Amino acid sequence: MSAAPVASPADAGLPPVLGCESCGLVSADALAGAEMEPAGRPPRIQKCSRCGHVLHARKPMSVQRTWACVLAAAVLYLPANVLPIMTTVSALQREEHTLIGGILELWADGSWGLSVIVFIASIAVPVLKIGVLGLLAWTTRHAPAWRRLERAKLYRLVETVGHWSMLDVYVVVLLGATIRFGPLASVQAGPGLLAFASVVVLTMLATYAFDPKLIWDDPAPVARHGALPANATETAHAGRSA
């Protein structure tokens, strides 16, 4: 099925508009070009006239919040992989399983298909999310014009596959809840599981903190002229997102 060109870009002469994230209504950007409020005064906000949702030209503090979540996720990624996510106890032995260990066991058992699924969900997706979001946040500031379409598609990919890394958390919860036969046989969640679950949640929060519209922003022209103070770019950003 071909994508019929049923919507065409609006004329460039149009005043700046904002689309409501909640109801889709398009309103004129009342704060476009407005001066930033002096420090100490609450920032002016515009609300959607139909549903009352706050309208932002860009998500506030998007890059900062994305970095905070991505870095926290990257730090927790280490204990998530090193610490055991699950401990199995049987009459004869007590075994600790790490994320990668579980995948290797599945592979050794001959369930190659399953081990590939778990590898994608538990190893590939978190690494992809941390890497892609770090790249997006970095290029927004340092290489804004670089491969915009590809970056936009990467963001949509991360947004779509993000929650699949919860797979291993559910598996451990279900195994732990089912195999409870006391000392004979039991499965317990390990400390690595909490770290891994935090990585999943933090990368999801980072995904929602990042504003994909930033990919298409041009560096503020005031910064290039150099006629304004050094923090002019920051002021322009803050004024738009307030």
Next chain:
Amino acid sequence: MSREQNSLVVCEQCGLAHRWRPLAPSSVARCARCEAILGRGHRLTLPTLLSLTITATVVFLIGLGSDVLSLDMRGVARAMTLPGAISAMWEEGHESVAVLTAITALVAPALFLGLRLYVLVPLAAGRVPRGFAACVRLLHQAGRWSMVEVFTIGALLSLVRLSSLADAAPGPGLLAFGAAMVLFAAIESAGLKHLWWQVR
């Protein structure tokens, strides 16, 4: 608001404004700049959406109330429901994992369905429910954090792992979650913004 702005649609992903024309059925409008989907020609009608939501609610309740997995180990049988698994995690001292599982597999999907029912039933009768705007906003969040499909695949995966240890069998709950997974995807494909089209 001018008439001009009424026929505009702004790309959610990149913020580019597009002039909107009614879409032919089965056609997809994509953003001219970032290629994200702007809208689809095919929309579920309100009655269809309502009946899908009611079906999904029934199926989801069955999934919550019945066994997802059952296990027979040397004569000792054990069956497990989703709420049972969550409370078992809590009792064993993994409160945060229990809470996370409860939010993503139970609370968010319940809100996903419950708020839709609360909104769709009055809309189908031609009324606008109280707090409609807040419900739609909350529905956006519920959709983001609802992971019924991941839980279903996780349950299948656990079943495979368990069957190497003992006599494991899928319960009716697993079947219900499988059906809920498909219904959730169908409901989600309708989107949320179009709910506002009914309100004018």
